[in-house]
Amino acid sequence: MKNIILASSSPRRKELLKRYNLDFEIIASQIEERVLPYEEPVQVVMTLAFQKADDIAKRINKDAIVIAADTVVYLDSILGKPKDEEDAFHMLGSLSGKEHLVITGLALIDTSIGKKIVDYETTKVKFRELTPEKIRSYISTGEYKDKAGAYGIQGYGDILVEYIIGPYSNVVGLPIAKLDKLLEKHFCMKIL
Numbered sequence: 001m002k003n004i005i006l007a008s009s010s011p012r013r014k015e016l017l018k019r020y021n022l023d024f025e026i027i028a029s030q031i032e033e034r035v036l037p038y039e040e041p042v043q044v045v046m047t048l049a050f051q052k053a054d055d056i057a058k059r060i061n062k063d064a065i066v067i068a069a070d071t072v073v074y075l076d077s078i079l080g081k082p083k084d085e086e087d088a089f090h091m092l093g094s095l096s097g098k099e100h101l102v103i104t105g106l107a108l109i110d111t112s113i114g115k116k117i118v119d120y121e122t123t124k125v126k127f128r129e130l131t132p133e134k135i136r137s138y139i140s141t142g143e144y145k146d147k148a149g150a151y152g153i154q155g156y157g158d159i160l161v162e163y164i165i166g167p168y169s170n171v172v173g174l175p176i177a178k179l180d181k182l183l184e185k186h187f188c189m190k191i192l
């Protein structure tokens with residue numbers, strides 16, 4: 001069995017991967033996540049996921065498969081993590097009553113042979129019409145922090161969502177089915 005390294009500081013990614021039949025180590029990448037305004041969201045998440053995986057692949061001195069991901073919310077423009085409560089208020093207000101996309105880039109690097117695979121997954125999420133009171137109540141839970149689009153569907157944020165089309169784990173930050181497919185196809189490995 002190959003060594004697996006999850007290059008992530010995200011507790012959500014760790015929890016999603018821990019459910020499966022896979023021993024892995026966590027080493028968070030230190031890259032500065034810079035989004036250029038003219039880039040397409042798919043390009044952005046794949047580039048950032050690759051930079052995270054590559055950062056760790058270059059720093060470790062052993063054979064391993066390094067897995068990294070990057071998630072953004074997209075509605076006319078890219079919504080990353082909110083800077084503060086006001087930013088979260090504006091983000092959630094702009095998502096109210098509309099469909100948006102959650103896009104996660106996934107990067108896998110096998111350091112033993114230098115193989116690099118980058119892909120992405122998309123999930124459509126429709127929000128309810130949200131009153132300013134509802135948005136404020138949600139923000140007061142504190143769960144908006146550190147999450148793309150200022151919500152977490154896995155927590156109180158579920159109350160904001162009317163429906164989703166596509167994989168749930170992708171919204172939480174690690175598209176498990178896509179990861180399994182890529183591992184199977186390119187690295188002859190399964191996570192279940």
Ligand SMILES: Cc1cn([C@H]2C[C@H](O)[C@@H](COP(=O)(O)OP(=O)(O)OP(=O)(O)O)O2)c(=O)[nH]c1=O
Pocket residue numbers: 007008009010011012013028029033052069070071072073081102146147148149151152153154157171172173
């Ligand atoms: C939309 C949404 C995002 N998120 C999270 C997933 C990601 O952790 C975060 C997006 O930030 P990312 O920059 O993708 O990841 P991160 O900084 O948390 O972790 P790392 O780069 O070290 O891997 O938003 C949820 O947890 N639930 C949701 O419903």
